[in-house]
Amino acid sequence: MHKIKDMKKIFYLLGISTLLMACGSTQEEQEAAKEADSLATVENEGDLLASTTMDPRTFGGAKHQDQLFIDDMFPASDNTPDQILGCYVGEFGKNMINITLYKIEDGRAEGYSVCAGNFRKIEGTVDLMQDDEYIFEMDEPGDDQYDGHFSFTLDASEQMVKGSWTPFKEKGNSSKNYKLEKREFHYNPNVGSWPEVSTTELDDEFFMNYNSDELATMRNEIYARHGYSFKNKDWRYYFEGKDWYMPMGIDIRDKLTEVEVANIEKIYEYESYMEDYYDEYGR
Numbered sequence: 001m002h003k004i005k006d007m008k009k010i011f012y013l014l015g016i017s018t019l020l021m022a023c024g025s026t027q028e029e030q031e032a033a034k035e036a037d038s039l040a041t042v043e044n045e046g047d048l049l050a051s052t053t054m055d056p057r058t059f060g061g062a063k064h065q066d067q068l069f070i071d072d073m074f075p076a077s078d079n080t081p082d083q084i085l086g087c088y089v090g091e092f093g094k095n096m097i098n099i100t101l102y103k104i105e106d107g108r109a110e111g112y113s114v115c116a117g118n119f120r121k122i123e124g125t126v127d128l129m130q131d132d133e134y135i136f137e138m139d140e141p142g143d144d145q146y147d148g149h150f151s152f153t154l155d156a157s158e159q160m161v162k163g164s165w166t167p168f169k170e171k172g173n174s175s176k177n178y179k180l181e182k183r184e185f186h187y188n189p190n191v192g193s194w195p196e197v198s199t200t201e202l203d204d205e206f207f208m209n210y211n212s213d214e215l216a217t218m219r220n221e222i223y224a225r226h227g228y229s230f231k232n233k234d235w236r237y238y239f240e241g242k243d244w245y246m247p248m249g250i251d252i253r254d255k256l257t258e259v260e261v262a263n264i265e266k267i268y269e270y271e272s273y274m275e276d277y278y279d280e281y282g283r
Contacts, residue, residue, distance in 0.1 A: 066119040067251035070112065073102040074248075083156040084134065088180035089246055092165070096240040098229075098247045099150070099161065099180060109136055113150075114247045117231030122150055132157040145169055152178075183246055185227055187255070191244040192221045201262045207270045215274075219267045222260050226252040 074087075088099045097115040099122070104110075109126040112119060124138035134154045140147035152163025159182035167173030189198035196202065197218050207215065220235050227248025230236040239245045256264070 063254065064251035067249050069121075070100075070114070070119065070249050073112070074100060083132075083159070084154065086182050087185065087246070087248075088154075088161040089183045090161075090178055090180035092178050093174070093176045095236065096245075096247055097178065097180070101154075109138060111138065113140075114229050114249065116236060117229045117250060119229075119250050120144070120147065124150075129153070136163070140168075142168055146173060148173070185246050185248050187226060188244065189225060189257075191225060192242070194218045194221060197263045197267075198222055198225055198257070198260050201259050202266065204266065204270075207266055210270075212271055212274045215267050215271050219264055219271075222256070222264060223252060226255045228252045 084104060085101050088101070089096065091097075092115055095116045097113055099111060099113050101109060101111040104126055107125055107127065108123070110121075110123045112121050120140045122138040122140055124136065127135045129135050132155060134156065136150065136152050136154060138150040140149075146167065148165050148167040150163060150165050152161050154161050161178070161180040161182075163178060165176045165178065167175065189195060192198075194217075196206075198221075210218070217238075220230070220239070224230075224235075224239040224242070224245055227246055229247035229250055230239065240247075
């Protein structure tokens with residue numbers, strides 16, 4: 001039981017939803033993992049039990065390579081006009097997508113998308129149609145069954161993208177139309193239902209006043225403020241409905257502040273306690 005509780009603590013701290021499913025774990029451990037979302041990929045399961053206290057900013061191995069790419073390319077280079085480069089965000093089917101353009105040169109365009117916890121590079125052509133309007137034809141790599149082709153018009157004066165996405169493989173996929181607006185991302189610790197969890201190191205008494213669902217929302221709200229793109233459908237739909245939210249990356253561990261790390265630890269303690277002693281806790 002001690003081993004299971006130690007592992008559950010790590011899953012809450014890191015928000016790992018898929019790790020246990022791949023490690024031949026018990027049903028109890030799998031259920032614990034399903035409650036959280038994915039912030040990191042842990043390479044060695046043996047490391048999980050090395051300590052019950054750890055910093056979620058660094059635990060889980062090296063930073064995700066796709067996130068390193070995002071960090072390197074954003075903000076965009078100054079070599080291309082600012083009215084074109086940047087992030088374009090909006091609805092993409094049931095989800096929210098962020099298409100970031102970071103390079104335009106000699107009729108070629110490069111960028112990436114962040115959507116539903118996934119990152120995909122996109123590249124292709126760009127042509128000037130008329131003043132301030134550009135036509136883009138861009139492809140995802142094609143090595144994933146859900147990859148496809150982006151075709152859109154960018155109105156630089158309106159800072160808006162309109163277009164369609166067509167899957168390379170029709171089975172299991174559907175075409176989508178989208179209308180995206182240019183947005184700038186700025187980390188704001190004061191948004192959300194519990195901004196104090198990102199601004200103030202709170203004492204135990206604060207967390208005692210909330211149930212397990214509220215505590216889980218607090219914890220994931222921290223990640224959402226940093227632009228984490230959620231794989232978990234429920235959390236994704238919840239935060240994509242907030243006007244302050246913007247999907248920016250798939251690994252935001254190193255962006256957590258000291259205050260947030262301390263509060264994540266305390267939130268977990270109460271989540272775990274309430275799960276184990278729900279009846280005695282009186283909720």
